[in-house]
Amino acid sequence: MNVAQQGSKTSLVNDFDAVIIGAGFAGMYMLHSLREAGFSTKAFEAAEDVGGVWYFNRYPGARCDIESIVYTYLFSEKLYQDWTWTSRYPDQPEILSYLNYVADKLNLRKDIQFKTRIHAAHYDEANENWRIYLNDGTSVTAKYFIPAVGGLSATNVPNFKGxxxxxxxxxxxxxxxxxxxxxxxxxxxxxxxxxxxxxxxxxxxxxxxxxxxxxxxxxxxxxxxxxxxxxEFIRQTKADYKEIKQQVxxxxxxxxxxxxxxxxxxxxxxxxxxxxxxxxxxxxxxxxxxxxxxxxxxxxxxxxxxxxxxxxxxxxxxxxxxxxxxxxxxxxxxxxxxxxxxxxxxxxxxxxxxxxxxxxxxxxxxxxxxxxxxxxxxxxxATGFDAITGPLFKMDIRGRNGISLKEKWKNGGQISTYLGLATSNFPNLFLITGPESPAGFTNNVAVIESNVEWIIECVKYLREHDLNTIEAEKEAEAGWSKSVADLANKTLFVKTESWWTGANIPGKPRGLPLYLGGFKKYLEICKEVEDKEYEGFSLFANKREKVHPSK
Structure with missing residues (x-):
């Protein structure tokens, strides 16, 4: 019996334009962006406070391997200028302090419900919205569903005997x-x-x-x-904010x-x-x-x-x-x-x-x-994570006709997305650092910012044009997945067992569902899709009226 059949309590008061899962770098920026654009938004986070993976990964010696001056939000010059990193590679306590600083500055916590896990999210075709089922037995509805769960949040404890x-x-x-x-x-x-x-x-x-x-x-x-x-380095870095942002x-x-x-x-x-x-x-x-x-x-x-x-x-x-x-x-x-x-x-x-x-x-x-x-x-x-698909598969996410994401992607053996941002038959579902994005081979904060900014421009476009839903087209999705695979197969990465390929999880299908064409090229492709009014997506004013973007 799936969650939708359990007769959970529902309150229509808890309807939102968008629901976000996670309050790490991705969820926090997505929440801020949606609120700034005037969308009613709620984020749900399993932890007691903000931080995402940096809340839970507090083991001795935990430290980022991306330099602090770019492992940071670049969307706001004020946030950049008002925070000072202390070391070349920031440790977990400092990163968590930074994320708390951002949450305070942007007053994010008032729209985050902590200590809450999401069991399921089901698309309701009749009402054209998502119903999200919480671990307290309640559910909420939203037009847009945005799991900002990252690729490294489902811990892997090997099934050792004893x-x-x-x-x-x-x-x-x-x-x-x-x-x-x-x-x-x-x-x-x-x-x-x-x-x-x-x-x-x-x-x-x-x-x-x-x-x-x-x-x-x-x-x-x-x-x-x-x-x-x-x-002096800190002073120069702050003076070079715009140049650093452009370099990234x-x-x-x-x-x-x-x-x-x-x-x-x-x-x-x-x-x-x-x-x-x-x-x-x-x-x-x-x-x-x-x-x-x-x-x-x-x-x-x-x-x-x-x-x-x-x-x-x-x-x-x-x-x-x-x-x-x-x-x-x-x-x-x-x-x-x-x-x-x-x-x-x-x-x-x-x-x-x-x-x-x-x-x-x-x-x-x-x-x-x-x-x-x-x-x-x-x-x-220190056995890592069920990476990339693991965090998504922990939730029962179902799109059109009740098909689950896990079923559609053949348990990870046939992943298919468009730009790593969306997947066909799952309307109004947006992924941040999802499979087939550059995440994993790129500074994740940079990918997060680019994904969030693309999503916010997209939902603003839909609102301005009185459109209800957006959904990746199968042909565009197939083309993107093929290009991701073609790029990977030209490299040595596919010849080695790694968490990138799923080899650290027994029985997990092997593949390399990450875009290897480079961050700059990825941004150019995403911008081109946006400039062509979301080419490769189907846009609907209602269930029956499909709108074809101008070419």
Whole structure:
């Protein structure tokens, strides 16, 4: 029995022009934009306050790997000028403080209902609106339904045998408690060495009596070289606000990252090594050669350089060998680190390769692999998320004829959107950083701002032209999905198992539903669709009267 059949209490007083799910970067900006345009709007958020993923991901060492001066709202110069970031890469407490500052400045909380989860959202064809079902048994209706849930909010706890019987404490990095976890004098195990694991492991190692790291796949490590921002840099950044905003919009990745604008083989080996060494010393992501993600030999030149750094840093040759990646560089989410490799030189840290000795069971006292049992007091799962589609599939979203989004997309095996913003047979549903958008390969805040601004112009257009619904056309959707797949298939990304491709979730269909054509190009395409009065969409004045935009 689905939610719509449960006879939930409904109050017509709670009808809105738009309902938003989530109060992180996306939900907050969407709420502000809709209110400013005169739309009655309500946002629902599972947490006790604003922040989205940055509310829940409060594990020790949690930090963004996009530079703070662009991992921030750029839509408002006043917000930009009145806030001062303190470090190159902001940590979780500072990001959460920033989002609270924005919520206060824009008075957003009055239109957000916290501690509320959405079970379902069903499109009502007769009334041409969405009915959204809440976890308290009530429901509300809205003309527009906008899930701003992000791609990394559905935590993934592997289904290990015996976890429920573990007598110690266990935590997931994506749902960390508010109260501090005390690792002092404890035997701690961390499962997972992706971005979260790489951040939490060095912190835990300094406190724990002993740390055991269970690694499935090693990572290519790039040093963050994080540092406090000096006053002159801050002053200059604020003075350059307009230029920075333009640079972000004109970039491939939505930030200030530099590109080499040449092939790996357009420079000599000495010049290439010098560029890589300079990037290593500066910290952050390595400036991309044009062919490093499309040509295996070009990719190997960077991979070889980064593997040599592991040998240089890690003292024990056997441990260093375990830490050596063999897949194509950059085809898993690139990881910035602070003292991660150095951590394995500590006497109280042990690295276990679970590909060679898989975890068989969580016992009452620890973890048992095929080779040995490890006694633990605390277990930390740094096992990431059911990414991209997971947060959407957690809700029972149904469009025309009662078909669910999960059914339409074949459980993720046949994702189809138009611009990553909409999907056919789901009228007036807008996605922010949805599947087939550039999110995941781009500064997410930049994608969020562009998506929100496109959506707000769209709903204003509908209002100005007395139109009730907008819906992606199947042909346009198929064309977009094909272009996304074609771009992905020209790269090395599809040849590696990663959360981008769904490989971290057992049984999840494989694919790369992210746009790889670059942020600037994506903005140009979205603007062209808007300028052509929403070409590729069907617009309806009512259920029977279809309006064809002028070409």
């Amino acid at each position: 976890l429920n019987h573990f007598k110690g404490e266990w935590y997931h990095t994506g749902n960390w408690p508010k109260d501090e976890v005390d690792f002092n004098g404890k035997r701690v195990g961390v499962i997972g060495t992706g971005s979260s694991g790489v951040q939490v492991i060095p912190i835990v190692a300094k406190e724990a009596e002993h740390l055991t790291v269970f690694q499935r796949t090693p990572q290519y490590m790039l040093p963050a070289r994080n540092h406090q921002l000096d006053p 919009r004109n970039s491939a990745t939505g930030d200030l990252r530099k590109s080499m604008n040449c092939s790996v083989f357009d420079v000599t080996k000495e010049e290439r090594l010098q560029a890589l060494e300079e990037a290593w010393e500066k910290g952050g992501f390595i400036p991309g050669f044009t062919d490093v993600f499309t040509d295996e030999k070009a990719n190997e030149t960077v991979a070889e350089f980064l593997r040599s750094k592991i040998s240089d840093i890690v003292h024990d040759p056997e441990t260093a060998e375990k830490l050596m990646p063999t897949y194509y560089y950059g085809t898993k989410r690139q990881v910035l680190n602070t003292d991660y490799l150095e951590t394995f030189n500590r006497d109280n840290v042990t690295l276990i390769d679970v590909k060679k000795a898989p975890i068989e069971e969580i016992t009452t006292t620890g973890v048992r692999t095929t080779q040995k049992e490890y006694e633990l007091d605390i277990l930390v799962f």
